[in-house]
Every structure is written in structure tokens, then in C-alpha cells.
Amino acid sequence: MKVALSVHGVFHSFDLARELYARGSLAGILTAYPRFKLRAEGLPQELIHTFPLIHGAYRAFPWRHRIGVSWERQWERLDAMSFAAYVGRNLPSCDVYVGMSGTSLPGGRRAHRMGARYICDRGSSHIRVQDRIEREEGELWGLPAVGVDPRVIDAEEAEYAAADRITVPSGFVYRTFLSEGVAPEKLRKLPYGVNLSRFGPDGAPAEGRFDVLFVGYFYLRKGVSCRPLKRSSIRPKA
Template sequence: MRIALSTIGRFHTFDLARELHARGHELTVFTGYPRFKLRDERLPQSAIRTFPWLHAPCMKLGTRLGYDRAIMRELVHWNLESFGRHVTRNIPECDVYSGLSSSAGDAGRIVKSRGAGYICDRGSSHIRIQDQILSEEHARWGLKYKPIDPRVIAREEREYEEADLITVPSSFAYRSFVDAGVPERKLRLIPYGVDLTRFQKVAEPPTDSFEVLFVGGVNIRKGIPYLLQAFAKLTHRAKRLTIVGGCDPAMLSWLHASGLPLEGVTLTGSVPQPQLKAIMSRAHVMVLPSVEEGLALVQAQALACGCPVIGTHNSGGEDLFTDGEEGYIVPIRDADALAERMQNLADQPWLQQMMGAAALLRVRRIGGWSTYGGRVAALMEDLATHRRRDAGVPIGALAGSEIGSC
């Protein structure tokens, strides 16, 4: 098949691209990342089309200024808009086009007019549900919330409407689309995988301390306040919480002024991905108390390093591991539940070791990114076959079983 993919950054799109390339499909991958940052992606450079002119400065300024400033909202909008126009102008002849939501432009409409299929790849919950949850969460903590740019919402919802199918990575994300009124026949749930060449167990947790780890953006969406509250409730003679991830200056100032407990907590800032496997391997547990997420890749990465995970129903954990076997899944906004599960592992080293071993077995069953790539490839092949056979008939009008429901 001839397949076109687009993503404003990298995300999971490049993992998918490698799987499709390995299966012999002809690829074109559009990205806002500069080419020099993609040299380790193990794809033919001829397949990659870069358009970094706004994305690179947008990422750099966003890290320094925070994304809630008016100037950043404009820059983000025009970053997405210009990238979408670039993809639309240059989309090649293909059998299937899969565009990460918000950055597809009108390319989906173009490929459909040629008889090809269009998949909207959404990595989080429905954008209106996302906006609602984040608004509620900021209100809980007395923080001012700037709603998601209405232009971004409109852009996404046009893509949802135009797409033949919408792929989502977790049951939570799937439910959010149903709650927003999107027909289930248009949705496909395909959980992400993990790159086992980059993540594996390389060390053991220490025996003289209890190491709790968080990896991700340090923000309200990721449930950081609940993590800090839960860690303060944990009793252990030598407990440590390491928070790995970017934190903009405004969030850092709020954390220090909020009164949330920070004793025993270390914020490292962002860490290069090659270093993460050692950090994860040495942790007794990784906690990700997200209130809104598609499916956090760091969960599978931690499991691959033999580190049990405590996630939430909204972090996508339930689609990666089983509650009580490789870790725990708890409700959102529940610091007591987080603390109780951490205490279980701290008080019972054998349980932590058993869950760590189960995590390694679970990840091997997941099969790296191969299972994800195979399911997406099968979906694309069914979609392309149907489009060739019945050009002009909307796929969403058919029952899911007729087009290879995943």
C-alpha cells in the first residue's frame, strides 16, 4: 500500500511508520520536526518530509514562556495551520492517509476525493471532553484556566467529521468520543506499544530506600498535586520521589506557593530518553495520576524496565496492564488511593518484585510496537480495499465489522 502519515511532532507516529515500513508499505511521513532530530528514527530519509519553520520556535518559546500566554496561543494556532496547509499542498497519491488530529489540514478531504481512505489519529480524549476536564481541574486548584483555542477545537472537529475512521489508544479516549456524540461505528480502539530496543531492565531498585518515580509534563493535567499529597501520606524511613519532566516557570512558582508538600521531592527537569531506562529500572514504582490522557507511553516504558505502575482510569493504564498484577489502576483525583497502593509496595518488597516480574512478562506479550503496527496495517488494508471497491461510499456509514473492527 501507499500510505501517508502526518504529525506535527513525533509522538507515536514514527513508531507506527517503522512498523509499516517493515511490512513493505510505501511511506510518506510529514512532520514539524527538523530533519537532524530524526536521524535515529530508523526510516529512509527519502520518506520523511519536514516542515519545522514554526514548530521548532513554537516548542522552544513554549518551554520558556509557557503555552497559556496570548502570544503562544497565536503561535500554536499558526503552527498547526501552516503545517496543515503544507501537508494539504503536498499530499501524494496514496491508498490511505492517517493524520494526527489538529494537523491534517484539508489533506483528508483531498485524498478522499481521489478515492483513498482517511483516518484521523487522535492521541487523547475528544477535544471538547479534554477541555471540560481541564477546566474543572484548574477550578479545583484555584488556577486560572485559558480554554483550548476555539480555532483548534473547530479544526479538530472538522477532522473528526471528515475522517472515515478515528483511531484512539485507550478505553477512556474511546468513551469520551461516545460521550461527545461520535458514532461508535466510526471509532477504533488500538492501544500503543513500546520500543523494546530502547527500554529494558538495566538495574535493580535499591534495598535501603523506596523510590517513587513520575515521568511526564509537570502540570495539572498529569495530576501532580494528587501525587504530592499521596507521597506525603506514604510512611517509609527513606522515601524519595523523583519527578522527571519539563516544568514551565509559572507552574514551578505555583507549586512552591501552593502549600503542597515538597519534602523528599526532586524535580530533575527533562531528561534525554536514553537515560530513562536506567531511572525507571531503579524505581520501585512509577506513579502517573493523570486526570486526562490518551494513553501515556511512559507507562509501557516503565513496565518494560520491570517497574510496576500506578495509573488512573484516565491515563490509559487499563489498556496496558491488569489492576493488581503489574501495578494498580485507581480513580482520578484520589490521593488516598494512590497513597494506599504505594504503601502496599513499600511495606511488602516481595509484592513489588512480583509485580515487576509480571510487568516484564506483560510487555513481552504486548510485543513492542509490532502488535500495534499490525492492527493499524490491517485496518488500513481493509479501508483501502473498501475504498477501491466502492469509491465515494463513506466508511463510517457501514458497520464496524464490515471493515475489520480492531
């Protein structure tokens, strides 16, 4: 069995790709990351297909969050659509296609035309639940309730409908899909693994010191904001 993957960035898809390659099952992985950033991923270059033109420019532009919500959304939309179209044109022959949500629908349709199975890999809550969380957190932080781009919601739900299966990483995410009416037989919960050899203590904390480490995307959906606020402004409203 041969499995093809696509991912807009890197995320856990390259870990999956390495495991598939070790078992002789990787047909290829498509990504919007530039090739020079993938040299340490431990995969043969001929199995990595890149389309970094739009995504690379977006990531390299340091003031992209200051150009206004409307313009930023347009850029993000162009980025996602261009990569999705690239996947739809260049998906290698495979038995199973696993595409990260948000950019996998053209690849999923191509996979079906080839007689392959299409798995939508969703690493977060159902997109409509994500939209509600972002709006609620924005209200708690006193920020404009922007939410998710409606075009992104439509694209994600089209992927959910077209996919043969949807993989999710946790019980919380699984429950959000059930709450939005997705049939349980379409869902598969696959918690992420970790390579323990890459992590380990390199010292001991100073005596009497207490630090808090946050590891994740610095965003309202994670309960944090890029803007410093007074303590009173983050209290939940009655």
C-alpha cells in the same frame, strides 16, 4: 496498499511508519520536526518530509510559556495552521492517510480528492472532554481556568466529522467520543505497542528507598502543575 502519515511532532507515528516501511506500505511521513532530530528514526530520508520553520522556532524559544496565554495561543495556532497547510499541499499519493488530530484536515481533504481514505489519529480524549478536564483541574489547583483554545475545538471537531475513521488508544478515550455523540462504528481502539528491546533495568533501587517516577507531559490535564503549591491547595473542593 500505500499509507501516508502526518504528525506535528514525532509521538507514536514514527513507530507506525517503521512498521509500515518494513512491510513495504509506507508512502511517506510528514512532520514539523527538523530533519536532524529524525536521523535515528530508522527511515529512508526520502520518505520523511519536514516543515520545521514555525514549529522549530516555537520549540526552541525557552520563554514561550511566559509571553502570556493570548500570545502563546496565537503562536501555537500559527504553528498548527502552517503545518496543516503544508500537509494539504504535499501529501504523497496513497491509499490511506493517517493524520494526527489537530493538523490533519487539509491532508484529509486532499486524500479524499485522491480517492484515499482519511483516518484521524486522536491520542487523547475528545477535545471537548479535554477542555472540561483542563478547566476542572485548573479549579482544583487554584489556577485560572483557561481550557482549550476554542479554535482548536472547532478544528478538531471538523476533523472528526470529515474522517472516515478515528483511531483512539484506550477505552477511556473511546468512551469520551461516545459521550460526545460520535458513532461507535466510526471509532477504532488501537492500544499503543512498545519496543521492549529499548527498555530494561540497569540497576537495583537502594534498600529502603521509595521513588515515584512520572512519565508524561507536565500539564494540568495529567493532574500535575508546573507551579509548586501547598498541600491544602490540591484538595478537591466540596
